[in-house]
Amino acid sequence: MIWLRKKLDDQIVYGEQSSGDYIKNEMLSFSDYKQSIEESILDDNLENDIKWKSFQLVDVYLRCMIVYKWIVVPTIKGKIAFFKAFASPKKLKEYVSIDCLIPSEKILSLPHNIQENFQTIFNEVMNDFVKEYKYVVKIFKRNVLFHKTESLLYANTNISFLLYGGLWSALRVLPKAKNSLGELIADTKPMNVIDFIDTPICHINEFEQIENEIKDKPEFFKLTVIQSIDYFITLQKLYFVKLTKEEYLKLKCYFFEDCEFDIKKQFLDLLQDSNFVAIKNNCPEFQDYCYILLKTRILKYKNNILQATKKDSWGVYYPGSFIHDKNLELVKHFNQINTYFMELFGLKKNKDLNDKESYSVTYNGYKNLSNNTFLILNLFR
Numbered sequence: 001m002i003w004l005r006k007k008l009d010d011q012i013v014y015g016e017q018s019s020g021d022y023i024k025n026e027m028l029s030f031s032d033y034k035q036s037i038e039e040s041i042l043d044d045n046l047e048n049d050i051k052w053k054s055f056q057l058v059d060v061y062l063r064c065m066i067v068y069k070w071i072v073v074p075t076i077k078g079k080i081a082f083f084k085a086f087a088s089p090k091k092l093k094e095y096v097s098i099d100c101l102i103p104s105e106k107i108l109s110l111p112h113n114i115q116e117n118f119q120t121i122f123n124e125v126m127n128d129f130v131k132e133y134k135y136v137v138k139i140f141k142r143n144v145l146f147h148k149t150e151s152l153l154y155a156n157t158n159i160s161f162l163l164y165g166g167l168w169s170a171l172r173v174l175p176k177a178k179n180s181l182g183e184l185i186a187d188t189k190p191m192n193v194i195d196f197i198d199t200p201i202c203h204i205n206e207f208e209q210i211e212n213e214i215k216d217k218p219e220f221f222k223l224t225v226i227q228s229i230d231y232f233i234t235l236q237k238l239y240f241v242k243l244t245k246e247e248y249l250k251l252k253c254y255f256f257e258d259c260e261f262d263i264k265k266q267f268l269d270l271l272q273d274s275n276f277v278a279i280k281n282n283c284p285e286f287q288d289y290c291y292i293l294l295k296t297r298i299l300k301y302k303n304n305i306l307q308a309t310k311k312d313s314w315g316v317y318y319p320g321s322f323i324h325d326k327n328l329e330l331v332k333h334f335n336q337i338n339t340y341f342m343e344l345f346g347l348k349k350n351k352d353l354n355d356k357e358s359y360s361v362t363y364n365g366y367k368n369l370s371n372n373t374f375l376i377l378n379l380f381r
Contacts, residue, residue, distance in 0.1 A: 002171065006028055022169070023169045034234065042239075042242040054117070054236065057235065058125045058232060060167065061228040065096040066096060067162060069082060080144060098229065114233060114240070136158055153182075160193050172204050173203060201220075256295075271287075275340040285330075289328065319345045
């Protein structure tokens with residue numbers, strides 16, 4: 001599992017809380033975030049937040065890939081070459097490119113817009129990383145020729161710093177023992193770095209308590225790399241589905257104010273209802289009718305049923321009058337849609353769909369409703 005920061009500007013909050021309080025209060029699991037996205041309507045704030053969370057996932061991907069590669073590179077010479085590559089996006093990409101661990105057929109099967117978004121964010125994350133480590137590599141290159149052992153310790157310390165500097169909270173891991181590797185300067189302040197590479201690491205809970213030890217460290221980071229990509233793809237697919245829905249609403253001229261968040265969500269959920277889809281396929285105008293009835297808060301869509309918002313907004317016989325209304329298109333498709341219509345409105349008996357003209361009060365009530373409501377359709381169109 002990967003945990004994500006809730007807010008971009010959380011540095012002040014981080015400084016005011018203990019690390020345990022921070023991961024408990026200011027981070028959330030990807031599964032929780034995914035659920036919140038599924039239940040949300042796309043707007044500018046959500047779109048920016050999805051971009052921020054996508055950036056975090058790619059950042060986790062890059063840093064975990066680097067840790068994984070550092071652990072599995074077998075020779076000192078190989079490690080030296082790898083660490084030097086931190087100063088060059090082009091050289092580093094040879095080690096951490098997505099096709100190093102992800103099958104190329106999986107990448108190529110993704111929609112083009114997701115591939116494009118990944119590459120854009122990956123380049124941004126890569127450039128940020130190189131900028132962060134360029135000076136570190138400069139020091140390493142200067143010393144490695146004459147002080148190889150010390151320089152490798154310096155490199156090892158910086159790899160541990162990848163985890164100790166923040167990645168640990170996204171993965172919820174800590175070393176079994178706090179073995180110090182020495183100090184590094186972070187944000188102009190010295191930070192005592194704890195060893196994550198040669199010391200066993202363990203999963204922790206939200207209170208920073210050690211749980212179980214990670215037996216295969218390379219495999220853990222390898223699987224986290226793959227998981228971060230899977231999460232990124234999932235998030236991007238959710239985003240483009242929501243974006244498509246928004247574009248569809250605009251295309252059909254279905255507009256909702258910010259205060260109509262609940263109605264908009266009901267309408268979008270209704271568009272996915274199989275009974276609604278079956279009715280709309282026979283009578284496309286039904287979608288417009290539902291938009292008006294929801295927009296005017298006469299009906300609400302709840303628990304897969306179109307129902308009255310309150311008792312006097314939609315009388316018990318109104319569905320029958322609605323489907324038989326000679327001024328609307330539904331009556332022309334009665335035989336094809338009556339079963340779906342009953343299920344959508346939660347009706348149990350077929351006779352409920354009979355035209356209820358004999359109930360004069362109820363029918364006149366519906367007549368007034370249709371005159372006042374569906375007249376809007378003519379203006380709307």
